[in-house]
Amino acid sequence: MLKLFKKLKYGARVFLSKGGGQEETIDVHGRSTVLLHGGEGTPFIYLHSTLGESFRWLPFLQTWSKSFRVLAPMHPGFGKSGGFDQIDTIEDMAFHYVEMFDALGFEEVILGGVSLGGWIAAEFAVRWPERVKKLWIADAPGLWVENTPLGDLFRIMQDREKLRELLFHDPKGHMAGLVLEDNPDEEKMLMGYQSLTVLARLVWERPYDPKLANRLRRIACPTLLLWGANDRLVPPAYGEAYKKHIPGAELKLIGSCGHLPMFERETEFVEAVTKFCQD
Amino acid sequence: MRYYFFHLMPWPYLPADFDTVYDSAWIWLPNSLYDPVRGQELYQEYINTLAYADELGFDGICVNEHHQNAYGLMPSPNVIAGALTQRTKKAKIAVIGNALPLYNPPLRVAEEFAMLDVLSGGRLIAGMVIGGGPEYFTYQVNPTHAREKFREALDLILKAWTEPGPFLWNSKHYHFRYVNPWPRPLQKPHPPIWIPGVGSLETIEFVAQRRYAYMGIPYFHIDVFRRVFAQFREACEKAGYTARPEQMGWGVPIYVAETDRQAREEFEPQLWYFVKNLLKGIGISPPGYTSARSALAIIKNHKYFLYTQKTWDDIEKGVYAIVGSPETVRQKLEQYQKELGIGVVLTGCQTGALPHELARKSMELLAREVLPKTRGIKQQEAAAVR
Numbered sequence: 286m287l288k289l290f291k292k293l294k295y296g297a298r299v300f301l302s303k304g305g306g307q308e309e310t311i312d313v314h315g316r317s318t319v320l321l322h323g324g325e326g327t328p329f330i331y332l333h334s335t336l337g338e339s340f341r342w343l344p345f346l347q348t349w350s351k352s353f354r355v356l357a358p359m360h361p362g363f364g365k366s367g368g369f370d371q372i373d374t375i376e377d378m379a380f381h382y383v384e385m386f387d388a389l390g391f392e393e394v395i396l397g398g399v400s401l402g403g404w405i406a407a408e409f410a411v412r413w414p415e416r417v418k419k420l421w422i423a424d425a426p427g428l429w430v431e432n433t434p435l436g437d438l439f440r441i442m443q444d445r446e447k448l449r450e451l452l453f454h455d456p457k458g459h460m461a462g463l464v465l466e467d468n469p470d471e472e473k474m475l476m477g478y479q480s481l482t483v484l485a486r487l488v489w490e491r492p493y494d495p496k497l498a499n500r501l502r503r504i505a506c507p508t509l510l511l512w513g514a515n516d517r518l519v520p521p522a523y524g525e526a527y528k529k530h531i532p533g534a535e536l537k538l539i540g541s542c543g544h545l546p547m548f549e550r551e552t553e554f555v556e557a558v559t560k561f562c563q564d
Numbered sequence: 565m566r567y568y569f570f571h572l573m574p575w576p577y578l579p580a581d582f583d584t585v586y587d588s589a590w591i592w593l594p595n596s597l598y599d600p601v602r603g604q605e606l607y608q609e610y611i612n613t614l615a616y617a618d619e620l621g622f623d624g625i626c627v628n629e630h631h632q633n634a635y636g637l638m639p640s641p642n643v644i645a646g647a648l649t650q651r652t653k654k655a656k657i658a659v660i661g662n663a664l665p666l667y668n669p670p671l672r673v674a675e676e677f678a679m680l681d682v683l684s685g686g687r688l689i690a691g692m693v694i695g696g697g698p699e700y701f702t703y704q705v706n707p708t709h710a711r712e713k714f715r716e717a718l719d720l721i722l723k724a725w726t727e728p729g730p731f732l733w734n735s736k737h738y739h740f741r742y743v744n745p746w747p748r749p750l751q752k753p754h755p756p757i758w759i760p761g762v763g764s765l766e767t768i769e770f771v772a773q774r775r776y777a778y779m780g781i782p783y784f785h786i787d788v789f790r791r792v793f794a795q796f797r798e799a800c801e802k803a804g805y806t807a808r809p810e811q812m813g814w815g816v817p818i819y820v821a822e823t824d825r826q827a828r829e830e831f832e833p834q835l836w837y838f839v840k841n842l843l844k845g846i847g848i849s850p851p852g853y854t855s856a857r858s859a860l861a862i863i864k865n866h867k868y869f870l871y872t873q874k875t876w877d878d879i880e881k882g883v884y885a886i887v888g889s890p891e892t893v894r895q896k897l898e899q900y901q902k903e904l905g906i907g908v909v910l911t912g913c914q915t916g917a918l919p920h921e922l923a924r925k926s927m928e929l930l931a932r933e934v935l936p937k938t939r940g941i942k943q944q945e946a947a948a949v950r
Contacts, residue, residue, distance in 0.1 A: 475857070479856050481852075482852035482856070486708040486709075486852060489700075
């Protein structure tokens with residue numbers, strides 16, 4: 286009963302946030318890119334995870350939009366964004382974003398993301414450090430830590446229960462049930478398959494970028510690393526590895542939290558990012 | 565009508581509690597369950613069986629490629645085919661096939677198939693496949709490139725066989741400064757190309773356009789084959805010609821014994837071993853291996869796949885296998901051959917842990933008492949029924 290109430294409450298917040306984000310489609314050299322945006326101030330770019338959560342203006346985006354000009358683009362190949370045929374590697378994603386920022390006239394941005402989005406943010410920051418004012422990365426793959434393999438998402442992707450166990454600290458909690466429903470409709474299944482297809486293209490042969498570790502030293506801005514203390518897909522050891530390679534980076538663990546802090550520990554997560562980006 | 569004898573070379577010694585302990589017979593099934601001592605004996609027996617099919621007068625024998633699994637023990641079907649070139653005299657040797665995107669470089673396939681064609685005196689049928697979903701986990705080849713790589717590799721191999729080398733090749737996934745394989749195949753212009761398929765319209769249309777042969781992979785409901793061959797004929801018409809029966813092959817296990825009852829008693833436990841154990845996990849499909857729409861269609865069509873069948877009645881009604889006395893099998897073969905309009909039947913009886921002597925007995929009854937009567941079904945007659 287309580288779980289149902291919590292689910293309904295989140296649903297109501299999503300509904301109330303809706304008016305805050307506006308959808309726009311921009312063309313980035315032939316890649317039709319859908320993005321949601323809201324708020325004013327410094328451009329604050331949120332790069333989504335493989336869930337493709339930026340297809341809707343979620344409460345955490347709404348909260349940030351009170352302090353920043355938030356833009357939440359869908360990566361090429363996700364949702365209604367095109368351009369998948371131009372994407373082969375994670376580097377192509379970084380180049381997509383530099384061209385998008387050029388198109389939007391952004392000299393410098395606050396850049397961050399969760400999981401895949403965090404990895405793209407890191408790949409961007411090592412190439413164009415002068416264009417990142419603040420960088421935050423949450424629960425991101427991209428590196429390799431010996432003896433700490435990443436969870437095998439592709440093995441269990443068709444099993445909702447195992448997926449919840451891999452991605453959430455509390456797989457029985459209301460957010461786990463909301464984010465990974467038991468019987469998704471056809472549209473959601475298609476979207477999920479499409480998202481995993483993009484991920485597969487980027488990580489299938491090798492789930493990290495062997496060049497990244499030695500390039501992270503080029504990052505020149507303040508960097509916050511946020512990690513779910515109980516992330517089973519990309520364990521906190523990966524946060525430690527990013528910290529080791531990025532000069533001056535701070536690592537903050539979020540307790541009782543799995544791979545998706547924006548859903549499982551929204552308040553702590555949003556506050557930590559906001560505080561870091563405002564300072 | 566041509567009959568090809570098909571062998572998967574399954575592992576028959578899985579533990580009795582396999583189904584409750586293991587979630588798959590593929591990819592991560594511990595290879596400690598494989599016993600090389602028993603394995604040697606098994607390979608020998610399976611090769612003997614295939615050589616026997618040649619003696620019995622089957623038109624061809626078939627082997628295929630799978631990796632890291634108990635379902636089929638031929639990670640390299642070309643090795644087995646090489647042995648068969650020395651053990652057989654008349655039968656075509658159909659390798660159906662080599663999974664092209666798994667070969668780097670794919671010129672390896674051009675070379676090995678050419679070797680087999682020369683070694684066998686021009687008896688090779690060159691099967692080209694994308695490879696099953698599990699193989700993309702095993703070989704870690706990017707599934708989102710599978711179809712592109714398949715088409716590029718196929719074009720490269722055909723060019724390597726038909727145009728004088730050396731030449732330069734450049735495509736999205738492959739670049740070679742000198743394409744110049746030795747040896748070249750014996751058959752001209754090249755060995756026949758067979759493409760096995762599970763019913764996607766994309767593959768059907770591709771095979772029809774290229775005028776290759778489409779081999780319907782077994783383990784689907786007869787309605788699936790009805791649709792597939794109707795679509796194939798239509799695709800050929802669209803491409804400007806009428807499909808030839810030998811362009812269409814139907815894969816179906818056949819088991820023959822003295823009576824219907826005996827056939828079922830001998831075969832049924834083996835079929836369930838196959839369904840419950842060996843098919844477990846075969847359907848894992850990495851993202852991007854098909855389009856999102858096709859992936860959804862596959863999920864919806866699960867009920868037409870052998871793995872989801874529960875009773876013998878399901879098997880009989882869906883014609884997942886043809887099992888019975890010589891007369892029963894003859895009648896059914898005649899009925900479906902005419903109805904489907906096909907010119908090739910690919911059949912195997914070794915679906916599970918079938919004792920070797922029963923496998924041989926079934927082959928003999930099929931070859932001696934059934935096929936002489938069903939071979940004569942005229943292809944024109946078959947074509948007219950559609």
